[in-house]
Structure formats: C-alpha cells, structure tokens
Amino acid sequence: MEQIIAGVDIGGTTLKIALITPDGELVARSQQATPLVAGEDGIVEHMAETIHSLLQQNGYTPKQACGIGVGVPGPVDTKTGVVRKAVNLHWKRPVPLQAKLEALSGLPVLVDNDANTAALGEMWRGAGRGAKDLVVLTLGTGIGGGVIVDGKIVHGINGAGGEIGHITMTPDQGSACNCGKTGCLETYSSATALVREGQLAATSGASPVLSHILKTNGNIQAKDVFDAAKTGDPAASAIVEEAVTYLGLALSHLGMLLNPSHIVIGGGVALAGDFLFSRLRKAFDRFVSFPFIRRSTQIVPATLGNDAGVYGAAWLIRSRMSP
Numbered sequence: 061m062e063q064i065i066a067g068v069d070i071g072g073t074t075l076k077i078a079l080i081t082p083d084g085e086l087v088a089r090s091q092q093a094t095p096l097v098a099g100e101d102g103i104v105e106h107m108a109e110t111i112h113s114l115l116q117q118n119g120y121t122p123k124q125a126c127g128i129g130v131g132v133p134g135p136v137d138t139k140t141g142v143v144r145k146a147v148n149l150h151w152k153r154p155v156p157l158q159a160k161l162e163a164l165s166g167l168p169v170l171v172d173n174d175a176n177t178a179a180l181g182e183m184w185r186g187a188g189r190g191a192k193d194l195v196v197l198t199l200g201t202g203i204g205g206g207v208i209v210d211g212k213i214v215h216g217i218n219g220a221g222g223e224i225g226h227i228t229m230t231p232d233q234g235s236a237c238n239c240g241k242t243g244c245l246e247t248y249s250s251a252t253a254l255v256r257e258g259q260l261a262a263t264s265g266a267s268p269v270l271s272h273i274l275k276t277n278g279n280i281q282a283k284d285v286f287d288a289a290k291t292g293d294p295a296a297s298a299i300v301e302e303a304v305t306y307l308g309l310a311l312s313h314l315g316m317l318l319n320p321s322h323i324v325i326g327g328g329v330a331l332a333g334d335f336l337f338s339r340l341r342k343a344f345d346r347f348v349s350f351p352f353i354r355r356s357t358q359i360v361p362a363t364l365g366n367d368a369g370v371y372g373a374a375w376l377i378r379s380r381m382s383p
C-alpha cells in the first residue's frame with residue numbers, strides 16, 4: 061500500500077500544504093491565504109480539513125497517510141510540539157499545535173520552526189541532497205538559519221539553535237536590529253540592510269545610479285543595489301562589499317565550528333547569483349583559517365525556493381519511518 065505524508069508550511073501570508081511520497085515526490089499541493097482572522101483554532105481546523113480533502117481528491121485513504129509535518133514561523137518546543145509564540149500568525153501565547161492537529165486529524169504530527177524545515181527540505185530534496193552536515197541560510201527581510209549536523213537539526217536547549225541572523229558582528233557599532241540589539245548579521249547582510257544602505261546612498265547623492273532609481277520607482281530594492289554594483293557604481297559596490305564581508309565572516313565562523321560540506325543560501329538576496337556567490341566565496345576563504353575547510357565546504361544557492369518548507373516538514377515524518 062502506497063504511503064503518503066502531508067507537509068505544511070504556515071506563513072504569515074500563505075498557508076502551503078503538499079502531499080509528498082516517502083521517496084520525496086510532491087504529488088499534490090494546496091496554496092492559499094493563511095486564515096489569520098480565524099484565530100489559532102480556526103487555522104488548525106482549516107489545516108486538518110484541507111489535508112483531509114487533498115488526501116481524498118488524490119485517492120488516498122486515511123490509512124495510507126503516515127503523518128503531518130508542520131513548519132511554523134516561531135520558536136517551537138519540538139518534543140511537545142508546542143509553538144511558544146508566532147508573531148506573524150498573531151499567536152501571542154503558547155499553542156499546543158501538535159496535540160490540537162493530532163486530535164483533529166487522527167494522524168501523528170511533528171512540528172518545527174520554519175527555518176529548520178526549510179533547511180531539512182534543502183537537505184532532502186534540494187541543494188544539499190545527499191549531505192548530512194550543512195548550514196542553510198535564507199537572506200530575506202531578515203536572515204533565517206538552520207544548522208544540520210549528521211542529518212539532524214541542531215535545536216539547542218531552548219529550540220533557539222541556528223539563529224544565525226542574530227550573531228553579533230560588531231560589538232560597539234551597527235544598526236538597530238528587530239531583536240533589540242545592534243550589530244547583528246541581519247543588520248548587515250539581509251535584504252532590509254541592503255535597502256536601508258541603498259536608500260541612504262540614493263538620498264545623500266553618493267550613488268547617482270540609486271538616486272535615479274529612487275526618483276523613478278519611489279523606492280530602492282535589494283536587487284537595485286546589486287544591479288547598481290554590477291555597473292560599477294562605487295557607493296553600491298561598497299554596500300555589497302560590506303554585506304558580503306560580514307556574511308563571509310559569519311560563515312567562516314560556522315565553517316570553523318561545524319565543518320559543513322554545504323552552506324546553502326536562499327531567499328531574495330541569493331537571486332543576485334554569481335555576483336554574490338563569487339564574492340562570498342572570496343570572503344569565506346579569506347576568513348577561514350584551515351585550507352581543508354576552505355576546500356571541503358561548498359557555498360551553493362538553494363534550489364527549492366518556496367517549496368523547501370513543505371518538503372522539510374514532510375521530512376520530519378519521513379525521518380521517523382523505516383528507510
């Protein structure tokens with residue numbers, strides 16, 4: 061009897077659900093706006109109903125379903141499946157997601173943070189396929205991270221392992237971070253940081269190219285900063301150089317600490333492609349002390365895009381099944 065796993069990725073805007081075989085084939089998907097107004101119970105009920113109808117529509121009986129994996133945008137106690145809080149979902153107090161969804165669906169449920177499920181997805185079916193020691197970073201509005209050692213996510217004692225975006229890069233300077241501190245990696249190398257610096261360069265007149273873009277479009281995007289740097293604009297080049305230097309420095313620390321085979325980079329900033337990756341490689345090599353770590357660590361773009369979360373969520377269940 062063919063088995064099937066449900067992978068769920070709950071975001072602040074989009075709720076993605078996929079049916080994935082134990083071999084990692086995605087056979088059906090549902091994508092819709094997250095029903096935030098329904099509250100926590102409403103969202104969980106909606107998930108259970110959607111999974112049930114996806115199974116039915118695709119000819120699977122409840123007996124064929126092995127379980128549901130869920131990635132959520134917040135810290136999770138993975139042993140109990142309790143989401144401590146999820147600001148983007150408006151969950152301000154702990155939500156026992158695993159217990160609620162198990163009761164409604166009648167299926168085993170496992171829950172983890174969405175940066176971790178995205179990392180597991182890239183390990184199982186993406187850029188880290190076949191690897192067991194990898195670090196996955198998502199460079200977007202913030203910087204999300206997942207650290208995998210010997211095939212397992214590093215959760216740490218409080219489930220806060222892998223918060224790479226909030227590693228302090230500069231002790232006494234730097235911009236304010238959402239976490240309340242200053243000088244975090246996120247304040248140097250996220251899309252938000254590139255936009256902030258790009259806007260400064262545009263309004264101060266330091267970058268004529270970015271000034272022109274700001275006048276024409278009314279705003280600056282991270283892509284604009286990369287595009288301006290590609291044309292040789294000195295101010296934009298300096299912004300990219302700083303973002304890449306701090307990112308390379310942080311990655312070199314992870315390289316020395318973990319000796320991963322792969323560092324996988326996803327998110328909007330990674331779309332800058334080779335222009336980013338070649339510079340990042342140089343920065344990483346500059347700061348890594350041991351030649352064999354330089355040689356053994358690949359720095360590669362993520363390949364699953366927005367699907368990484370559902371694959372990794374399904375992997376939570378798959379990894380508990382027999383090979």
Ligand SMILES: [Zn+2]
Pocket residue numbers: 225226237238239240241244246
């Ligand atoms: Zn921070």
